[in-house]
Amino acid sequence: MERDVELSEFLKSRRARLRPDEAGLPFKTNGTRRVTGLRREELALLAGVSVAHYTRLEQGRSQNVSAEVLDSIADVLRLTGDERSYLHALAHPAHRCRDFPQHPIRPGLQRLLDSLVLTPALVLGRHADVIAWNTLAAAVFADLAAIPEERRTLGHLIFLDDDVRRMHGDGWHRLAREHVARLRVLAARYPENPRVMAHVDAVCKRSPEFRALWTEHHVAAATHRDYVLDHPVVGELRLSAELVSLPGDPEIQGLDLYAAEPGSASEAGLRHLAATTTRLPSSGR
Secondary structure, eight states: OOHHHHHHHHHHHHHHTOOGGGGTSOOOOSSOOSOSSOOHHHHHHHHTSOHHHHHHHHTTOOTTOOHHHHHHHHHHHTOOHHHHHHHHHHHSOOSOOOOOOOOOOOHHHHHHHHHOTTSOEEEEETTSBEEEEOHHHHHHTOOGGGSOGGGOBHHHHHHHOHHHHHHHGGGHHHHHHHHHHHHHHHHHHSTTOHHHHHHHHHHHHHOHHHHHHHTTTOOOOOOEEEEEEEETTTEEEEEEEEEEOOTTOTTEEEEEEEEOOTTSHHHHHHHHHHHHSOOOOOBOO
16 A cells, blocks of 8 residues: 555545534635635644644655644544544554465354354455355355455455345445445555555456545444345345454454344344255355
8 A cells, every 4th residue: 555645645635524614713605715624734733733744744754743643633633533543554554564374264263154054154354355154144145155266355246246236225335335444444454465455456447436435535444234135035134244353363354244133024034045045165265
């Protein structure tokens, strides 16, 4: 990731979305102001730093910026917790991130997946790749084993798989936005890992919608959400999802679990799929 470029563009995008009156400054729409967002000098004043110092930061030159200055700027820009962490990660990248080799999924973790007979479950790698799943997840979302490994990523599934897009219906746009926002978190967390940005570049080349969302610099690490799916076999599925982190596995982002309301038609749909689906390959490694 071009860290200095990303830092510059992120700060500019957050500054542009905040009007002076929202930051406590007088704001008159009398035609004399050419921008609606904060100017650099206004942001610097409110953050208590010199204009020259902030300008260097917005140009991507963050070598000597302190955490306190970053927090002051984040306060003025009203950044969310995820955006604040993203700003710090861009300005103060962690030590060079080792690209851990890909190993087969641990047998114990795969057994756990397979034991969740009424819970679709995915194991997500830290490059937004799907590295393992159970039979019910394949029955609900897609036959993941039939997808080539280099395309078995959330980006390819969400933006380039017509069946997945159709199944999400009106909820697709929210899903797409949330995925891109999480990808930005991953890109900042692992700045020297080429596979995250290789994934971004690959989907950018094939999806104008992904490119447009990527340039918005939206940042959020959503760990839970609700879905309404139009499944081709059982019809509507209302599912809640939780992303559970597995900190002991450095190459794994987390375990993505999906559940239906007990006693609901959606739970009945999952039971039908579980009872009628032949056991499918459940790992890409």
